[in-house]
Structure formats: C-alpha cells, structure tokens
Amino acid sequence: MPLQMIGTPSDPGLLRLPWEIPLAEWPGHHLVTLPRGISRHVVRFVRISGHVYAIKEISERYAKREYELLRDLVRLDVPAVEPVAIITGRTAEDGTPLDSALITKHLQFSLPYRIVLSGGSVRPDTLTRLLDALAVLLVRLHLVGFYWGDCSLSNTLFRRDAGAFAAYLVDAETGELHPAISEGMREHDIEVAHMNIYGELLDLEAGGLLPQTVDPLAFADRLTEQYGKLWAELTQDEIVEEMDWHRVDQRIRRLNSLGFDVAEMMIRRKAGTSRLLVRPKVVDAGHHQRRLLRLTGLDVEENQARRLLNDLDSFRVSNGLQHEDEAIVAHRWLAEVFQPVVNAIPPELRRKLEPAQIFHEVLDHRWFLSEAAGRDVGLETAVRSYIENVLVFKPDEKAILPTAEGGEAITSSSAPAE
Template identity: 80%
Template structure:
C-alpha cells in the first residue's frame, strides 16, 4: 500500500517528513520540544513554515476514526484541537509496516495540566482547572459527544483571564450521537472522577500538590461542578406567573457559568396556573462573539469579557455613550489596545497571547493604582509590568526553535 496523506494538510512540507521512520526515532532537527501530557501512544511535535503540528502514531482504523470525530467536533464548534490529516501506508526501509499517524494543529499558548501545575500547586489553581474541565465536558455532552476517557491528561488548557479554558485533545474513545444518553453521561462523569483522582494521587506522590489538597475531595469537585452546570442548563423551573425577573435571573446564572441563552422555552403546566421555564438552546461564547464582531479580536471568553469591560469604560469616560458601538470599538482598538500591545518589547510578546497580555496589564495597573492612591495610567503600567512581571514569565507560545529556520531545508 503506497504512502497516503488524507485530509486538508495545507502545508506541502508535511508529506516530506520521514514517514518511513518510527515516530520515536525521528531526528531532532524535525522536532520541537513542547510540554506533553501522558499518552498511550507516541506523540511528537514538528514545526513547518511557522506552524507547529502534533503527530500521534496510531493504527489506521483509530487514526481515521479520531480524525473524523475531531472534524465533527469542529463543525459543532466544540472546544477541541484541529485535525489536519491522516497518514497511512507507512513502511520502514526494511519493509516493516508502521502504524498510521494522526496530524493535528498544535493549539498555541496551550499547556497540559502537568505544565500548568508545575511546582507547588495551590488549591485555587487546581479548582480553576477542574472548573474549566467541567465546562468542557458539559459542552461536549450538549453536542451529543460521549468522551469515554475524560481526564486532565486528555485535555489542554489555555489561560483565560483569571481562569482557564479547556480543550479536548484526545477523541480516540469518543462517540458522537444526536443526543447523549443518561447512561453515557453518567459513565463519562464516573470515568472523569476516577481518572482525575488517579492523576492527583500521582501529583501527590511527586510532591507537587499543596498539603491542603485532598485528591479524593478535589476529584469530587469535577462531579459537583458538572452536575451544577448540567442541572442549570436542563432543569425545569416552575413559576407562579410570567415573572420575567425570575426568568432574567435564570439567564444571568447561565451567563455567569459561561453560557449564553439563545432561546427560552416557556410552557404552561396543565391544570395549574404555573409556568415551566427551561433554556431551550444554549451556547457558550457570548462575549467572544461580541468582541470578535466589534474588534476582530479572537479571545477566550473571560478575556473577551475583560476587554469588553474596558471598551465600555472607554466609551463612558470619553463621553461616547450615544456613539455607534462599532465606531467606539475602532477608537478603543487604536487608542488603547494596540498601544498597550505595541508597548511590549517584540521579543517578549510571544510569552502570552495579546488578549492575555492586555488583561494582565490591566490587573497590574489596578494594583499599582491601589498602592499609589490614584490612577497611574496605562503607559506606566505597561513599563512596570514588562520590567517586574513579564520578563520572569515562561514562554507559553508553541514556537521554540529559531523562527527563521526550516527544519526540512537541506
């Protein structure tokens, strides 16, 4: 069987990688070193034309299946890595058949949980990770996706303002259905609880957990957070009359949990004067969509919320309340956001994505102003943030080797 690459690779250099060599034996000059989670399969990262790809060695059947599932999740706008291609027909120089390979695009600025939790893990950091994972699992279940192996290891995390956003990175055991069954949903939660408990025990054995963290208690948080979200999204609420204040409270609770209500279903209960209220269509990313529409900036949900708050404050402080929203957003971009990002030295901008940089500068400005007893301004905040905070942060971008080097060039 000849070598085949199936999918939408985009970069022709992918086919030039040494597919006739087992992945674990690939020469270093084809690879970049990035933090990796625990995997049952060999996984390597290759950089081509400024992009980083994750390559997993796996049987052809499972490679094709996972590729299709990831595309289906992308179509449903579920948080997951982007599939690129499947490579089949791999044969070594001595004629030995090699496993196929699944290629996905590496999610920039993302980290496996072990990289996030390196050092002495504080309870609040772990809680935010588990919150992000619970939100991810709820979103997948709402889309009809049964994961089958939910864990911290099968997830990537990106910083999202003061929280984290979680992305599915391994769909090997998943199944997509028109609607997830109660049995599948329950099994996913049980598996998540057991896996996370084991992962926390492993961290504890490596002395990476704070003494106050009980692995069993914290593993239970994923169940509690998930059930709270699921109940809020799917339970009926009975009200005595059309009290839209109660309906609005329900919507606000959903928004606070990271969901936007696209539609509410209100029906009268037979034989009574009471109404039953249930969110009918829900989706995540309300602030993301508004920020993208107004500014073209693509950010995580909490980052988008923070940037929009600053945009709204800019509107008020400049007497632009009655101005068109799009015009105000254009001015805010030119007068506030872009000058802050441009004020970061070029060699340090790759440490964090622009939206996260801006969020952290705003936080730094607030702390400086509290100390000074007056607003110190953005210029001073940017300078202080660069000198006292940013230079000490690790580089979270995926690009680690020299940006001008092509690892496939002769």
C-alpha cells in the same frame, strides 16, 4: 498502498517528514520538546516553517475516526485541538507496514493538566479555576452530544483565560458524537472522568510529584460536583410565578455570566396552577467571544472577551459615546486602546503571553498601581510598569523558544505563572 495524506495540510513540509521511520525512532533534528501527558500511543512534536504540529502514531481505522471527530468538534465550536491531516500507507524501508499518523496543530500557550498538577505548589485558587475549566469543557461536550469516554489529566490541555483557565480536549480516540447524549452515557462519562483523574493523581502522589495541597479524592469529587451544578443550571426546569418573570431574566443573565447564550427558551404553563415551567432549550457557549469577534475581529477566550468588552464599554462611557454606533466605538477602542498596548510590548517579550491575556493583566496592573497612588495612573504608565516589573519575569507560555544546540527546543516552565 502508496503513502497518502488526507486532510487540509497548509505546509508541504509535512510530506517531507521521515514517514518511513517508526515515530519513536525519528531523529532529533525533526522534533521539538514540549510538555505532554502520558499516552498509550507514541506522540511527537515537530516544527515546520514556524508552526508546531503534534503527531500521533495510530492504526488507520482509528486515525480516520479521530480525525473526523475532531473536525466535527471544531465545527461545533467546542474547545479541542484542530486536526490537520492523517498519513496512511506508511511502510518501512524494508517493506514492513507502519501504523498511520494523525497530525494536529499544537495549541499555543497551553499545557496538559497532568503537567500543571505535577509542577510543584498549586495554590487553592488556581486549583479551583482548573476544576471549573474542566467541568465547563465536559458540559460543553455533552451539550453537543459528544461522549468522550476517556477524560483524563493527560487528555486535557489548559490555556489562560483572563483570571480563569479554559480547558481543551486533546484526544478524541474513544469519543462518540450523537444527536443528543443519553442520561446513561453522560453519567458514565463523568464516572470515567472521576476514575481516570483520581487514578492519575494517585500515580503522581506515589511518585512524589503531587503538591501536598492536592487531595486526589477531593479533587476528583469536586470536579463531579462542579460539573453537576453547571449542568443543572443549564438544563433543569424552573417553575416561576407569572408575576415573577424577572426570574427568567435573572437566569438568562446567570447563563451569560457562565459564557453561555440562551438561543431558545421552552415555556409552558403548569397544569392546574398559575405557574410557568421554564427551561433553556438550546444553549451555546461563547456569548462574549462572539460579541467581541463581531465588533473587533479579536478571537479570544470567553473570560478574556468579557474583560475586553468591559474595557470597551468603559471607553464608550468615558468618551461620551453612549449614543454612537457600537461598531464605530469598537473600532476607536481597538485603534486607541488595545493596539497601542500590544504594540508597546517589546518583540522579545511577545512570546510570554498571548495579546488578550497581556491586555487583561495590564488592566489589573493599572488598578493596583492606581489604588496605591490614590489616583488613576493612566494606561501608558501601567503598560511601562507592567513590562518592567511583571512581564519580564514570566516564563514563555508559548512553550517554544529558539532551538538549542543539538536540534531540540528549550521548553518553558510547565507550571502556570501566578
């Protein structure tokens, strides 16, 4: 069978890669070095025309299956790496058949959980945010009917999301997508996640790579506890008195604060009482993301969107625009506030953080400066101080720096800058 590429590749350079050579033997000038977790398959990163792709060598059957699953997850708006193509019909120069390859886009500004936890000291609040992000990812997967079957520190990436982190699935090889996940499958998925994560942490501990602040069992236990609390908040029934309707509104607000929309509520009267049984029937993530995208075209993480929307709302009030059309106010905020901040960042520093994260940190920096000065120092002063005193000292979270001598790229620090 001849070499074949199936998918939506945007760069013809992918076809010119040395597919006749086993991935483990690819010459270094094709590759870039990036932090990654452990894998049962050979995985390499390549850079073509300024874009970075992850390539995994795997059998044709599983390559096609994982490609379709990742496409489904992207369609369902679940945080996962984006599939690009699969390469089949690979043969070595001597005619020996080679495994197929799955190509995905590298998620910029991301790092595997395993790398973060093995990168030295991890502060307790950072650990909490990492746990919360992973719990949210598992809940979002289960809400759309996806059974992962292999959640681990190596199969999960994190990206900064304002003051928190957002977690992404990077390996769907063992996954299954159903119209709805059964209770048994959901519980088993959490058990597997607990076992895998506990095992990986013990492995890091044995190698002297785990910070002393991290207790392997307590970490794994807390993940399942956080998952359970969030799942209950999203799916459990709640009995309210007919006069306590505000409790339903409170619950909707709690769900929104977690980043979930309530698309539908199921409400029924409890037999023999004057109480109502309320349950969120359909929930979806991205409440603030979608509002910001609709108003400004900015596609960012959920917590970043919440922070930017808060600033947009403050801009509206401070400029007396409460009665103005929301879309018009958003356009003014984008042109007068957000873009000037982003444009003020020197080109050589723009690889440090993505624009929405920079804007969020500038707002934090402005608050600290204003508290110290006893007055509002203004956005222009805050931006200048942030660049000179904060941003220049941060590692490049985009992970790739200009190619070093010998063809390999220099990688940024694997630990998150705090």
